[in-house]
Structure formats: structure tokens, C-alpha cells
Amino acid sequence: MLTLTQIKKHPQILEFIKQTELTLAELSYTDHGFRHANLVAERAGKIAKEIGLSQRDGEIAAIAGFCHDMGNFLSRSYHNYFGALLFQQVFGNDFNPKELVIIMQTIANHDKRKKEVSFASSASAIVILADKSDVHRSRVIVQKMEEIKADIHDRVNYATRSSRLEIDKNKKRITLILRIDTNFVPIMEYFEIFTNRMVFCRRAAEYLGYDFGLVINKFRLL
Ligand SMILES: [Fe+2]
Numbered sequence: 001m002l003t004l005t006q007i008k009k010h011p012q013i014l015e016f017i018k019q020t021e022l023t024l025a026e027l028s029y030t031d032h033g034f035r036h037a038n039l040v041a042e043r044a045g046k047i048a049k050e051i052g053l054s055q056r057d058g059e060i061a062a063i064a065g066f067c068h069d070m071g072n073f074l075s076r077s078y079h080n081y082f083g084a085l086l087f088q089q090v091f092g093n094d095f096n097p098k099e100l101v102i103i104m105q106t107i108a109n110h111d112k113r114k115k116e117v118s119f120a121s122s123a124s125a126i127v128i129l130a131d132k133s134d135v136h137r138s139r140v141i142v143q144k145m146e147e148i149k150a151d152i153h154d155r156v157n158y159a160t161r162s163s164r165l166e167i168d169k170n171k172k173r174i175t176l177i178l179r180i181d182t183n184f185v186p187i188m189e190y191f192e193i194f195t196n197r198m199v200f201c202r203r204a205a206e207y208l209g210y211d212f213g214l215v216i217n218k219f220r221l222l
């Protein structure tokens with residue numbers, strides 16, 4: 001059974017992520033490379049642990065989290081499907097069929113349209129939460145202030161000073177806690193681009209048996 005540590009050392013996976021990082025930087029997208037892959041893997045593992053999944057289920061969610069964006073070097077459109085298929089091509093014989101399918105579905109599911117998102121496993125819900133909650137200044141690739149200000153995704157990410165998930169197992173609530181510099185962007189801009197993400201997070205939390213909460217600058221909005 002392969003572990004996250006082994007996946008993180010696999011030369012093909014590393015190259016997919018490296019090329020994804022370069023391809024999307026070229027397009028001035030926010031970071032989808034190693035920083036994001038590691039963060040989503042780590043956050044997925046943490047959520048799984050905190051909600052009480054088995055060690056192996058947590059490992060599966062973290063592996064899918066690490067690989068979820070690696071298809072971007074082929075194409076931004078459909079990168080979720082390319083990523084899932086690449087995973088199968090590289091590791092088709094290294095996972096049992098059940099684990100393989102869960103990881104493939106989880107990667108494919110992370111960027112589907114609203115109507116098509118379906119949660120077939122805890123891993124797919126966990127990776128949505130881990131991925132969609134990664135909003136942060138360090139994701140912004142472009143460096144010139146005029147360029148940052150010109151793009152709403154860059155503006156909102158740049159203004160986000162901290163972003164973390166808090167899991168309350170007793171109250172059955174997963175809360176995204178953000179600190180946004182409102183001198184830089186009005187909160188409204190956050191909702192302009194992230195309302196869909198919040199809907200996905202709520203559905204993912206519900207699948208896991210949790211409510212989803214949102215706190216921005218100490219105000220509870222959900
Ligand atoms: Fe993605």
C-alpha cells in the first residue's frame with residue numbers, strides 16, 4: 001500500500017506538479033503548484049483525523065489532495081479529469097481497485113460544475129473542503145501591485161492574511177475562519193468569487209455529517 005510520503009517522491013508526480021506550477025504561473029493564475037498541493041494534502045489529512053476517520057482513509061484523502069491539481073499542466077479546462085486519469089496511469093497497479101477509484105473520483109470531483117458534484121466518499125468531501133479553503137496572500141503569483149489589483153482572484157487572495165478550518169466534533173461544525181484586509185478589498189468581492197466555493201464546502205460538510213460555518217474578521221456569517 002503506497003503512502004503519501006512515497007507519492008510525494010514519485011518522479012512523474014513531481015514533474016506533473018512542477019509543470020502545473022509553471023504552466024499556471026505563465027497564465028498568471030494563483031498558485032496551483034507544490035505550495036497548494038502540500039497544503040491541501042496536509043489539510044485533508046488533518047480534517048480526516050479530526051473527524052475520526054481511520055488512518056488509511058486519512059492517507060487516501062491526503063494522497064488525492066496532493067494530486068488533485070496535477071492535471072493542470074495538460075489543460076486548465078478538465079484538469080480534474082486529466083488528473084484522475086493520470087493518477088490511474090501512474091499508479092494503476094499500486095493501489096487496490098477500491099482505493100484507486102476513490103482517489104480518482106476525489107480528484108475528478110474537486111472541480112466539477114455545481115450540478116455535477118457528488119460525494120462518493122469521505123475523501124471527496126474532505127478534499128473539497130481542503131482545496132476550497134486555500135485562499136491566501138501566498139497564493140498570489142504576480143508581483144506588481146497594478147497586476148494584483150487588476151484581477152479579482154489576486155486581489156482577494158492577496159487581501160487574505162489567514163485562512164484556516166476549525167473542526168468542532170462535539171457541535172458537529174466545520175468553520176472556515178478568514179482574516180481579510182478590508183482596506184485592500186471590500187468583503188463583497190470575496191463573495192463575488194467565492195460564493196460557489198462556500199456552497200461546495202457546505203455540501204461537503206453535510207456529507208460528513210457536519211454544518212459549515214464561515215467567520216470573516218471575527219464576524220460569524222454562516
Ligand atoms: Fe483544481
Ligand SMILES: [Fe+2]
Pocket residue numbers: 032036068069131
Ligand atoms: Fe486546488
